[in-house]
Amino acid sequence: MLPRTFSRRIDRVQSAVDALELPPAVYKTCPFQPRDLVEAGLRQWLRCCGAAILDRQIIGMPSSAVDEAWHGLILCTERYAAFCRAAYGRFLHHHPQGGELPGKAKRAGSMHEQLHRTAVAWSFVARPGEECVLWDLDVRVGVPEPWGRMDHA
Template sequence: MRHRRLNSLDRSNAEVAALALPPAVFKTCPWQPRELIEQGLRQWLRCCAAALRDNQIIGMPSHAVDEAWHGFILCTARYSAFCERAYGQFLHHHPEGGAPAGAPAATEPMREQLRRTVIAWSMVAGPGERCVLWDLDERVGVEKPWGIDAARVAAIEADLARLSQRV
C-alpha cells in the first residue's frame, strides 16, 4: 500500500510541475511578484495531493494564493482535467461558510485545517525545500495577510519529528 501512495504523490508532483497556468489564473490576483504566487499555488496543489490521498481537509494559508486558485478553478476544463490527472478526482473548494452541512470543512476550526496543511507540506516537500505559503501574503503586500506564524509552523514540525522518532 505504501508503494502505491508514494506513486500517487510522485504523479501529483509531476502534474503540478508540468502545469501550464494561463494568464486568466491571475486575473483577480493583483499582487507581485507573480512568480512567488505561482510558486505558492504549486506548493498548495502539492499539499492537496497529500490531503486528498489521506481524506483530509486542509486550510488555505494565503489570500494571494487563494485568489490564484480561484482563477484556476474558473478555467473549468483545464482545472477539471488537471485534477483528474494529478489526483484521480476533482478537488473541491470549500470557502469559509460554503462547505456542505456536516462536512469537516463546515464544522472544524481553520486553525486545525491549517495545522494539517503544515503536515501535508511535510509529506510533499523536497529535501531542503522551503514552503512559501506561510508568509507569502506579507511578502507580496496583502493588506490583511492570512499566513501561519513561523513559531506555530516550527511547533507543528517539531511535533511531527517527535512522532516520527517514536515509530
C-alpha cells in the same frame, strides 16, 4: 517511510503540478507581485491538496494571494478539471469557510486544525531543501490583510 502506493500517488501529484500550465487568466483575480512567488505558492498548495486527498483530510488555506490564484485557476474550468483528473484522479472541490455542505463543516474542524493539517501535508510533499512560501507569502507580496501563520513555516 511512506507506503509505496502513497509515495507513487504523491509522485503523480508532483508530476501533474509540474506540468500544469498557468495562463495569464489565472491571475486576473490575483494582482499580487512578484507573480513567480505567487505561482510557487499555488503549486505548493496544489501539492499539499494531493497529500490531503490521499489521506482524506480537509486542509486550510494559509495565503489570501494563493487563494485568489486558485480561484483564477478554477475559473479555467476545462484546464482545472483536466489537472484534477491528472493529479488527484478526481475533481478537487473548493469549500470556502462557511460554504461547506451540511455536515462537512464539522468534519473539517476549526481553521486552526485545518492549517495544522496543511503543515502536515507539506511535510509529505516538500522537496529536499525546498522552502515553503505558503505561510508568509501574503506578507512578502503585500496583501493588505495577510492570512499566513508563520509559526508553521
